[in-house]
Every structure is written in C-alpha cells, then in structure tokens.
Amino acid sequence: MKRLLIILLMGGLVSCASVGKVETGENTLGERMTVNLDGAWNQIKAPGLGPAQIWTMEGLPIDQLLIYTGLKDGEAITSKNSASGGKMKNLDFRASMTPDEIVSLFEGMLTRDGSSFKLLKLEPANFGGLKKGFHFEFSLIRKVDNTQLLGMGYGAVSQGELFAMLYQAPRLSFFPRYRGKVEQIALSARIKQI
C-alpha cells in the first residue's frame, strides 16, 4: 500500500511538473543569493521536489544543476519523498558542518539508489563572495543506467545557512560542454549578509 501511495505521489508530481526559463542576466535566487547568467537555463518546477532549485540545459536526466539558496540548520538536503529505493538516509544539514561533511551529505544523496560516487577533489574556494567556501569535483556511476557522470560543486555556509551549487552530467560530452557555464555562475554568485 505504501508503495502504491509513493507511485501515486510520483505520478502526481510528474503531472504537475513544469519547465520555466531562467533568463540571461542577474537573477535573485531565494532571499539572499544572486547569480549573473551569460545564457538562459531551464528550471524544473514541481511540488515536493526538495529544497534545491533544479536547473538543466539538456533536460533531466541528462544534466542537472542543483542550487541551494539558504538551507537552514536541521533541514534535509533533499525531499523525503524523493528517496528512490531502500530507506531514507539521514541527510540533514547542520550549520556546524565542515566542507568535507557537507560533501558527504551530497554524496549520500547521490548514492541513495546504489550509484557509485568517487571524490576527485575537495579544496577551499571563494563562493558567493565568501572566502570560506569550498569547491569539489566527483565522478558518479549512475545505477539506473550505468552512465558515467562527472560532477562539480561549490558551497559555503553563511549565517548558519547552506548555499551551494551541484552540477552533474555525462562525462564524455555534456559535462565538458557546460562546465564553463557552471563555473561562470559560481563565480558570479553573491550571498547577501542580513
């Protein structure tokens, strides 16, 4: 019965999903974050998709850019409804987390379905105008179709809230094609202090 409810819920989500256009130029994301785009992106909108904005250039599931615009302490990085297979992991963000712990959270989210994650790089980086940010890169073998992906992310914690970007795409063509665009968005990101 529980599975039936999940199926009905997922069916409902699919029927409610829409795609919007994120215009070139400055965009305000959430209450405290702005980014400056040098080209338009597509944004997937649907109830229950989770706390991150979902952007894509080629369409899901080819490439995906998740943008967190101020996740608060104790909030999960993904929707409880979006667990695929097996039980939900503990994926709650804590404001005291270090960058490696935050990356582990993302890893946990990306491997819920049995996909295989490998961290390639984790280093300090400016993000959103904050010096205490971080940048990481990873490879992922997606379980559902055995596709080999590459991914990158940026993040920073400001006033107890998580701001982050996480991009992933197939490694041979799509990731190299859009990597520069994602880096440009990350460089343009600004986080307001309140």
Added chain:
Amino acid sequence: MNRRRFLSMGCVCCLNLIPGISLAQSDSWPDWQIPPRFARPDLSSDEGGLWALMDREEKRVRQSPFCIRDPQLHDYVLDIICRLGGDHCPDIRAYVMHNPIFNAMMAPNGMMQVWTGLMLRIDNEAQLAAVLGHELGHYFSRHSIDQLRDAESRSAFAQFFGIFGLVGAVGQIAAIAGAFAHSREHERVADRIGLELMSKAGYDPAEAAKVWENLLVELKASPNEDPTRENPMFATHPPADERRETLARLVEAHPGGVTNEATWLDKMAPYRREWLDDEIKRSQHEQSIALLNRLISRSPSQPDYLFARAEVRRLRSNDTDLDQAINDYKSAISLGNAPPESYRGLGMIYMARKQTEEARTNLGHYLDLSPASPDGLMIKSYIEEMKI
C-alpha cells in the same frame, strides 16, 4: 506487465528469504534429488521468453561497471557453486556485483548475482554456501517460472476486481497477499534444498540460520522501526521460537561440517576496506553499528572494523558518539596498519572541539600518510586556519 516487474520475477531474490527464515518443516527430506540439467526451453513458450529476457539482462550485468571482474574472487564463488550444484555447474554463471545491500539472486537461465553487501556480512564460507545453496534451490525448483505464471493469473484476478472500487481494492490486496504466501512456500523449499546441498558438500548447516539471525539484528537496530516495515513479508514469518526449534531439528539431522572461516576471510581481505567504505556511505548508522559490533566481536584485532565503526559514530555524532569514535580510532591505530583516514577522523573531532594542537598533529599525520588524497588541499586549509 512492465519490463522491470517481469525482470524482478525472473530473478528470485535471496532478500526475499529474510522473512522466510522459516526453515524446513521436517527433519529430513529423503526424496529430493538434484534434477537433471535443464534443456533450454522453446523460445515460443513463456519459460523460453523468460530465459530470453534474462539473457538480455545478463548481458547488461556482464557489461555493468558495478560487476567486479576479479578472476580469483569469481572463481572462488563459482567453485562453491559447483560443489553445491554438481552436474549443473556448466550451466551457471556467477557475477559479484558492487552493491552495499544484502542480496543475491538467481535467474532461470543460470545467471547468479551475489552483491558485496552480502559478502561483507557473512562470516565464513559455509554461510556463503548457505546463500548460494538457497539460490540454487530456487533454480532447481524453477520457481521463477512458477512465480511468473502465478503473477499472470493473479494480475488478471486483481484487474478483474479492480473495476469494483473499494470492494475491488480488497480483492486486489487479497491477490497480493496470496502471492506473498506463494513466495514464502518457495522460500521454505529453497531453504530445504540449500541445507541439503551445503550438508552434502560438507559444510556445517548450522551456519545457514546465523546469516539470517545476524541480518535481523541489524534490521532491528533501526530506530523506530521493526523488520516488518523493512519488508512486507516479515509480517507473516514464523515466530522466533518456532524457527529455533526447527533449526535445532535440522542441525540434528545434518550434524557436523566445516565453516572454512580462514579461507573466506583471506578471500575477502583485499575488498574489506572498500566494502566497509560502502557500508559507511549507506548512512544507516544504527544498522552499521550493529553490524560492526558483531564484526569487531568476531575479529577484534582487525583495525578496519574499528576504523569503520569510528567513522559511523563520527558521522552520527549523537551523545557519546565522538568519545567512542576517538577510542575506536586510537584502538585501530594501536593495532597497526589502520587506514590513514583514522588520523583524519581524530583530527576532525579534535578540530570541532577546538583542541587545535591534537587536531593539527593528527591531520598532519593523515597528509603525511596520504599525500595525494583528494581532500588534501581542504585538510591543509584546516591546518592553516588553526595556526592563525
């Protein structure tokens, strides 16, 4: 019926046996013999269609990046299968699949998959033989085709009732419940056959029940959950007392046998850290701690298990977790040959506690031991920050 459902019926999963800890209902089963090798069924038959579909699935499995292509490990598993399966040996292909979940499955065309989450959890070769024997039990009994035919008839039954609204829903549930009962009977039969096979191959059949008992301990460790929520079929498994009595009778009927613990531990040693790393990443902290408590009890001088438990506790960070994690990290290091990440774990805890000297020392030690680690630049930045 969609492809995924069809495939799931084609492979009879060991995981289904979790609730079916139910062992054979009688002490012996003198009439059962391994059947002759199966001929490939006619492609126009339903069984032939199932085989063809499984052949395509096997091609996907063979090419999967999750398939572990280690000839030594593969040959070892296949050797056990052949000892259990006798004349059927040439018809069976084994695939060790990288997946941290406890599972094994057998397809009617002879494709057997064993997942690494299962291999991490077993203690010896006899326990692996118990699982493989159980899967062979499904294969010899051709349960996949039984389930396919049963599902087809139930599907028609359920669809018929589905047109009658709520009353129809009750009918559909009854059909599903009937399918579970059907599956449980299959599990009992596969249990029996598995025990017969492992006993004949010289393994100690008492190890079979330990596999499932150990798994139950893990499942019960989950907070606010019980095994019935992990798997719907748990709700109807035989009571624990009944299982113990049945097991006692079976062990009496098949006494003795080897476990080959040392052989198994030697074979899995090259993979131990990788499989433990997968387990940590499952983020099922309570289950992982229950598992690691058992593994540490079994192998107290193995630093990898202590390190893994420390990592799980550090990630969970409840109450006394960090103090216990420090103890485990230190114990692992004192045993020698601990993973370098033990120093990183210690350093991270000390850093969180503002014990900067200890933090810098341990993080520095980690970088010395793992100069090319992917998080090296981040760790260096932590050390630099603590100098300020």
